[in-house]
Amino acid sequence: MHLIKLNAIGSTNSYLKHLNATESIADYTAVIAENQTEGRGQMGTIWNVENSKNLTFSVFKDLSEFQFESAFYISMVAALSVYRTLDLFSIPKLNIKWPNDILSENKKICGILIENVIKQNTVNASVIGIGLNVNQNNFDNLPQASSLKLVTGKTYDLNELAITIINQLKEYFLLLSDNKLNVIKNEYESYLFRKNKPSTFKDAEGVMFSGFIKGVSETGNLQVLLEDEILKEFDMKTITLLY
Amino acid sequence: MDIKEIQNLIKFVAKSGASEVKLEMDDIKITIKTGSDSDTTIVHQVPAQMPQQVIAAPAAETPAAPAAASEPGAPAASDDSKYITIKSPIIGTFYRKPSPDKPLFVEVGQTIAEGDVLCIIEAMKLFNEIESEVSGKIVKILVDDSSPVEFDQPLFLVDPS
Numbered sequence: 001m002h003l004i005k006l007n008a009i010g011s012t013n014s015y016l017k018h019l020n021a022t023e024s025i026a027d028y029t030a031v032i033a034e035n036q037t038e039g040r041g042q043m044g045t046i047w048n049v050e051n052s053k054n055l056t057f058s059v060f061k062d063l064s065e066f067q068f069e070s071a072f073y074i075s076m077v078a079a080l081s082v083y084r085t086l087d088l089f090s091i092p093k094l095n096i097k098w099p100n101d102i103l104s105e106n107k108k109i110c111g112i113l114i115e116n117v118i119k120q121n122t123v124n125a126s127v128i129g130i131g132l133n134v135n136q137n138n139f140d141n142l143p144q145a146s147s148l149k150l151v152t153g154k155t156y157d158l159n160e161l162a163i164t165i166i167n168q169l170k171e172y173f174l175l176l177s178d179n180k181l182n183v184i185k186n187e188y189e190s191y192l193f194r195k196n197k198p199s200t201f202k203d204a205e206g207v208m209f210s211g212f213i214k215g216v217s218e219t220g221n222l223q224v225l226l227e228d229e230i231l232k233e234f235d236m237k238t239i240t241l242l243y
Numbered sequence: 244m245d246i247k248e249i250q251n252l253i254k255f256v257a258k259s260g261a262s263e264v265k266l267e268m269d270d271i272k273i274t275i276k277t278g279s280d281s282d283t284t285i286v287h288q289v290p291a292q293m294p295q296q297v298i299a300a301p302a303a304e305t306p307a308a309p310a311a312a313s314e315p316g317a318p319a320a321s322d323d324s325k326y327i328t329i330k331s332p333i334i335g336t337f338y339r340k341p342s343p344d345k346p347l348f349v350e351v352g353q354t355i356a357e358g359d360v361l362c363i364i365e366a367m368k369l370f371n372e373i374e375s376e377v378s379g380k381i382v383k384i385l386v387d388d389s390s391p392v393e394f395d396q397p398l399f400l401v402d403p404s
């Protein structure tokens with residue numbers, strides 16, 4: 001296992017992508033940041049962490065030999081690897097909030113940001129960035145954020161968590177390379193937050209509506225059962241789950 | 244040629260007392276009329292929608308400025324055929340920058356090599372960096388930053404020569 005540890009880094013994803021562009025790097029090479037200063041969430045949002053208390057790292061995965069229909073499987077594999085790791089560490093009430101946030105007791109404890117390199121119209125490599133709130137106690141102004149320590153009261157070893165997540169990634173990517181797509185998708189759907197529960201959503205125009213989350217499509221759209229037994233698919237941009 | 248240069252040119256022509264000035268260079272053709280019977284100043288920049296400094300417009304296609312200006316789309320369309328179109332491999336949102344505070348990946352007129360990152364297409368929180376499969380010069384960027392794109396939608400025109 002190639003682990004690169006850095007005291008301070010802008011973004012571990014950017015560092016790995018740069019490394020990949022300049023030299024050939026081994027599969028599952030990981031970069032762990034002691035202190036990430038320019039962490040990123042979705043386009044334009046930031047991922048801020050207290051120094052040394054949380055796990056912020058990125059993993060490189062070569063996908064040039066992989067054949068899969070949809071890049072969303074990478075997202076599912078990443079979410080499942082974190083989920084399984086946290087389950088092994090006995091973190092209670094875990095869920096995957098579509099598309100790839102991990103919740104414990106209904107609060108977000110992990111965010112995942114995946115960047116793919118596309119060559120000749122297929123995903124050539126993936127850089128999986130994982131931000132896991134571990135030993136941080138305070139989340140001022142972030143009522144929906146939590147950490148492993150806040151949930152269980154225990155302090156966790158960051159390296160141990162990182163190594164377990166990487167090992168889980170290896171197992172799930174093995175399933176993907178064996179084309180066990182249904183196994184991945186079924187497991188992912190079984191952990192979905194608010195699955196089969198009446199939930200409220202807001203669409204792009206701000207209009208609220210209710211439905212039941214049933215699953216995801218191959219491409220990652222959320223499938224929601226609406227009134228009159230209508231199953232409708234929603235893109236990430238068009239729907240927000242209220243909780 | 245930018246707006247400022249054109250403005251200066253108009254001022255210069257107006258002061259000179261000439262009633263009409265035609266100017267042709269590379270892909271730009273400008274006609275400035277300062278008629279004594281009207282105060283209007285007409286400026287044609289042809290072809291207006293083409294990126295500048297990139298295409299040397301064939302002289303035969305621009306016999307007279309007003310005529311060419313009336314149908315600016317025609318020469319552009321015939322020119323596009325020699326360019327390579329880079330299309331979107333997936334549905335998603337097109338981004339020209341790695342993040343809002345970072346510089347653009349590529350700009351019109353820039354020379355690119357095979358393997359250079361041209362843009363990001365984000366789909367379902369997956370950020371997909373699109374690498375170029377060709378080398379050449381960016382002639383045109385067909386999609387605005389942060390706008391949705393369809394599968395196979397043309398994104399860039401590249402001059403491979």
